[in-house]
Amino acid sequence: MMLSPVKPNAAPDANTVLYANQVEKTYPNGTRALDELRLRVQQGEFISLLGPSGCGKSTLLQMFAGLEEPSAGRLLWWNKSQMPAGETGRRFSMVFQDATLMPWATAEVNVRLPLDLAGRSKAESGPRVALALETVGLAKFRNAYPRELSGGMQMRTAIARALVTEPNLLLMDEPFGALDEFSRNRLDTELRSLWATRDLTVLFVTHSIYEAVFLSSKVVVMAARPGRVIAEVEIDGSGERDDRFRVSPRFVEACKYLSELLAEANAQGEEATAAIGGATR
Amino acid sequence: MTTSPKPLLGRPTVVRLLAPLCVGLFLLTAWQLGCRLTHVPVYLVPAPSDIAKTLVAEAPALFRSLAMTLEVTLSAFALSIVFGVLFAFLVVQSRALEASLMPFAILLQVTPVVAVAPLIIIWVKNTTWALVLCAAMVAIFPIISNTILGLRSAPLGLRHLFQINRATRWQTLIRLRIPAALPYFFGGLRISSGLALIGAVVAEFVAGTGGSSAGLAYQILQAGLQLNVPLMFAALVLIALFGVLLFMLMVALSRLVLGRWHDPEAL
Secondary structure, rough: OOOOOOOOOOOOOOOEEEEEEEEEEEEOOOOEEEEEEEEEEEEEOOEEEEEOOOHHHHHHHHHHOOOOOOOOEEEEOOOOOOOOOOOOOOEEEEEEEOOOOOOOOOHHHHHHHHHOOOOOOOHHHHHHHHHHHHOOOOOOHOOOOOHOOOOHHHHHHHHHHHHHHHOOEEEEEOOOOOOOOOHHHHHHHHHHHHHHHHHOOOEEEOOOOHHHHOOEEEEEEEEOOOEEEEEEEEEEOOOOOOHHHHHHHHHHHHHHHHHHHHHHHHHHHEEEEEEEHHOOO | OOOOOOOOHHHHHHHHHHHHHHHHHHHHHHHHHHHHOOOOOOOOOOOOOHHHHHHHHHHHHHHHHHHHHHHHHHHHHHHHHHHHHHHHHHHOHHHHHHHHHHHHHHHHHHOOOOHHHHHHHHHHOOOOHHHHHHHHHHHHHHHHHHHHHHHOOOOEEEEEEHHHHOEEEEEEHHHHHHHHHHHHHHHHHHHHHHHHHHHHHHHHHOOOOHHHOHHHHHHHHHHHHOHHHHHHHOOOOHHHHHHHHHHHHHHHHHHHHHOOOOOOOOO
């Protein structure tokens, strides 16, 4: 297992799905959310953005989803500077921190929403919705309203909604953060096997080291103030992973290594903050 | 969940119906006994039995008046819904529109209807229409403010989801903003239905219209002048019962529409 940080300066090539070059984000109040950030996501990778709150990992994800504009720098989607408009092979879906389901609609109608908005007929979308619900194990609950579902089941519904458009890329913003550990581990396992059995690229934001190591083919470690990438760590072992992986020496070693990296970055960050505080005084 | 049937008094619906009924019966009995024991004259405090007798004896006149008040209230309520919702949809289109229109809606709201009613009654020839206008002035504001609040209440996450899926403005309105506004809208309806009745009664008081268009407020006014206190109470009972009925109707309507998706305790 390779546990040395990868130097994150690779240029985009034909297999690049997402690329951020020298991306900065400064809010009107002067807060620097991101500083000269560079990130490359290759076709078929499962990349986790791991870091403390305030390191700009969610901001970066929202930029890739077109919900935020960078203050400076360049973003590429499949080597184009325009957001893809849903053409085959270049589709993405986003899963949010909450399930963000419409409370007035059944699970089925919620899952069908992206197809409805794209103007697909009910006849066309019906089988796809059924398939997506089956994939997340909710076929029986298609007529249930969100408030009748548990937190884990609501999140499954959100994942089914993300899958129904048959995306090539999934952007996931701490999707399981609000769930209990049992549900979270189960959904992590299922997500990993979903990724392993499909041609899917995933960019996943989390602040859990264990989740990042379990899920990812590569973990991008970020630090806060300003938000930046401090290391990229490859977690080898392809294909599906199960609970045995969670107790394997490889898993433990990777977790230990990442937590050391994060602790080091945090210490540096505090020093920097202290230095700035001293300079202004 | 226990499988054994709950005792009758433990069921929530039974409690909800029986408890207020018991309290009401107790109060009525206490009232009746109090009047009989202290021999209070009927022109000061009539006993419930006196009120009931008057209600029966004066039924034709009272129910004609009730019909009149009902007509004014329901027309004003309908007018408030139509124009309140239209106004709310207009205002949420842009912050500039809201900034320029909302102060006038608030102006309308804070002006006491008693103060404006004489003016409206002078301006509008048809008395019924004048009354409807006064009542609608009172009833429209909760509809406006609640509908605006509702249309703006769509959660950020869902708005992002619609944005990512390239939803048009129209799709976002129909599939997101309007459904999200419904619980707030029905909350507004409940308040507004009561206010329409209050507005109608107040306007009738000010207008003091008699003859064929005499509402319940006019009956109270006349009965007061003649010191016919049982008749005053009888008219009051009808107004209160009608108000409660209207409120219950609104609750039932909101349950019917919001149905399973909405937590009934939330609003």
